[in-house]
Amino acid sequence: MNEKRIGVDYSELHQLDSPTNRLIRESIWGIEDDIGQQSFITPRYLDQLVPRLSIEKTTRMLDVGSGAGGPAIYIADRTGCKVCGIEINEVGVEVSRKLAKNSGLEKKTEFHLGDAMEMPFAKNSFDLAISLNVLNVFEDKTELFKEVRRVLKPSGRWAFLSGTFEISGDEETKRKMARGYLIPQYYDSLESYKEKLKLAGFRIEEITEYVADFRVQVKKWRDAYKKHSSMIAKEQGEENTRYHIEYFDTYLKLVDEARASNHLVICSNPE
Numbered sequence: 001m002n003e004k005r006i007g008v009d010y011s012e013l014h015q016l017d018s019p020t021n022r023l024i025r026e027s028i029w030g031i032e033d034d035i036g037q038q039s040f041i042t043p044r045y046l047d048q049l050v051p052r053l054s055i056e057k058t059t060r061m062l063d064v065g066s067g068a069g070g071p072a073i074y075i076a077d078r079t080g081c082k083v084c085g086i087e088i089n090e091v092g093v094e095v096s097r098k099l100a101k102n103s104g105l106e107k108k109t110e111f112h113l114g115d116a117m118e119m120p121f122a123k124n125s126f127d128l129a130i131s132l133n134v135l136n137v138f139e140d141k142t143e144l145f146k147e148v149r150r151v152l153k154p155s156g157r158w159a160f161l162s163g164t165f166e167i168s169g170d171e172e173t174k175r176k177m178a179r180g181y182l183i184p185q186y187y188d189s190l191e192s193y194k195e196k197l198k199l200a201g202f203r204i205e206e207i208t209e210y211v212a213d214f215r216v217q218v219k220k221w222r223d224a225y226k227k228h229s230s231m232i233a234k235e236q237g238e239e240n241t242r243y244h245i246e247y248f249d250t251y252l253k254l255v256d257e258a259r260a261s262n263h264l265v266i267c268s269n270p271e
């Protein structure tokens with residue numbers, strides 16, 4: 001494990017049923033919209049994504065950074081497709097497998113513990129790869145994109161949703177955002193994403209900005225952290241809790257200043 005990996009730890013957040021996480025999750029999603037996501041994703045968003053990506057029973061889909069498995073399991077449930085998640089945090093993988101079992105979807109889902117930079121899958125394995133609110137954690141996105149392309153079938157598609165940022169040169173903001181969500185983050189602008197996708201050999205098909213609903217989600221996370229800060233501090237540490245409130249505050253400010261947004265990027269593997 002290299003030094004950077006040591007920081008990759010979502011263990012507390014992936015314990016979806018810890019008393020503090022129950023409080024946070026209820027404030028953000030209530031009962032109905034809690035699908036076991038660890039992100040700004042909502043079920044409504046996934047309902048729009050499924051037809052847009054033509055996900056159906058025969059689709060073999062990879063979820064990069066599948067977290068606690070919620071979104072992947074939701075898609076498998078809605079479409080009957082076969083889903084494979086790759087996730088670096090073992091608590092995430094454990095919780096994903098449990099969620100899949102509780103949903104009766106063990107046969108439709110597989111969750112692998114591993115690094116998306118070196119995936120344990122043969123080339124040409126998937127029709128579609130998705131990633132939801134993960135990409136900021138990858139320092140070398142061109143290499144990640146090449147690895148995704150390796151495991152995609154010819155003409156397979158790669159669709160990701162990611163925050164996009166215009167903060168280069170703003171050291172104060174970078175400091176406040178540096179390890180948002182507990183792990184080191186490497187922020188890219190939309191232009192930089194486009195360049196890196198092209199370098200990795202992808203053809204960009206479609207880019208859509210989702211900012212209004214995204215702002216609502218970031219605000220919900222921030223408000224939940226503020227509301228339950230003393231409980232969260234007991235479970236996740238005072239320093240972490242303070243850091244997160246500042247992180248979400250900074251994120252919201254950037255959105256309001258139009259320096260941060262959220263894009264869905266859909267690409268295809270041209271081979």
Ligand SMILES: C[S@@+](CC[C@H](N)C(=O)[O-])C[C@H]1O[C@@H](n2cnc3c(N)ncnc32)[C@H](O)[C@@H]1O
Nearest residue numbers: 010037038039065066067087088089115116132
């Ligand atoms: C913000 S969460 C999103 C999880 C999930 N996509 C969702 O929407 O619920 C980011 C996830 O990426 C995982 N992750 C970070 N680095 C990774 C890597 N190198 N390979 C695979 N997963 C990684 C984290 O452990 C975490 O579970």
